[in-house]
Amino acid sequence: GVAGFIESPKFYPYLTGRKNLAGLARLDGGSTPGRMEEVLEIVDLAGRADDKVGGYSFGMRQRLGVAASLLRDPQLLVLDEPANGLDPAGMRDMRALIKRLASSGLTVLLSSHDMIEVEEICDNVTIMRTGSVVYHGEISELRKQAPEQGHRLVTDDDGRALELAKAHPGLRVTVGLDGGLVLVGPQGEIDALLGTLITSGLSLRALELTEEPLESLFFMLTESAPGSVPADLDRLPAGAPR
Structure with missing residues (x-):
């Protein structure tokens, strides 16, 4: 039952x-x-x-x-x-x-809407948006598609920090939607950039992890415009409702 x-x-x-x-x-x-x-x-x-x-x-x-x-x-x-x-x-x-x-x-x-809870407990996951299934598959497969987790950095001069970051090609640095910079790359490269910023006289005001990778993927699947989700995330089983 x-x-x-x-x-x-x-x-x-x-x-x-x-x-x-x-x-x-x-x-x-x-x-x-x-x-x-x-x-x-x-x-x-x-x-x-x-x-x-x-x-x-x-x-x-x-x-x-x-x-x-x-x-x-x-x-x-x-x-x-x-x-x-x-x-x-x-x-x-x-x-x-x-x-x-x-x-x-x-x-x-x-x-559940808690992706950390889902990742810890579940073997398979189905993600829905406005009543339609946008992903169905094993949690391990979904994890492979999740973006790499980054760090959000805020300094007293983010424009200059962005220029100095160009000397660290091992990092992917972008301007965050809510201000600051988003750093993605090996921890050693991030540490090296922080050292460069400090020796260049910049003040570090914040350094924090961005949202969890699976949480980022959840937002992409549920908030992206129809048709904009990458094809490799289209893992619906045969006959699954959309």
Whole structure:
């Protein structure tokens, strides 16, 4: 069967986690003996199952939602932004749980706008724009198409910095859309350019990584004008809807 939840599942805060699951199981036609204890163990809530849900953290309620979805022992689990709103520890726990479920043989369909999360968890990815599929394939193949990550550099004289960068042919230097310069190339070349700028009397005001490569590719696929996406990114399976 199929099970899942959208963003944040709702529970009765004055009932315990166990009683909430028991009520849901009855509404769903019941569950096999011992299944409730099994799913509580899977989501690491066995030790808090008899506490009222009103005292649960947001991350615990999200994991209880996964437990509720697992009661019917589905073959496909659909999760929509399950880590949305969680603190770093909660995000780590939720991602670890999803990976454990997937490694157990359960198929997990994850909806997420967080490309770092997608890269960490998923084996295959489908990217959509305005209801149409613009990419479908293995995450490893998508990663190969991602642009190289760069650094954004801001100085007190970016025009002069751009001229000085010409002495470093190992770097690709462009003017950023939001100001500053974008440097792409080996770290050693970037270090050498920074040394040149400092010895030339320029002040460095900012040096930071640009957006993650897969995130850059996501924006290219979802925000580019129709027909402008490179042909090697057109990896739709036969018969896939556009």
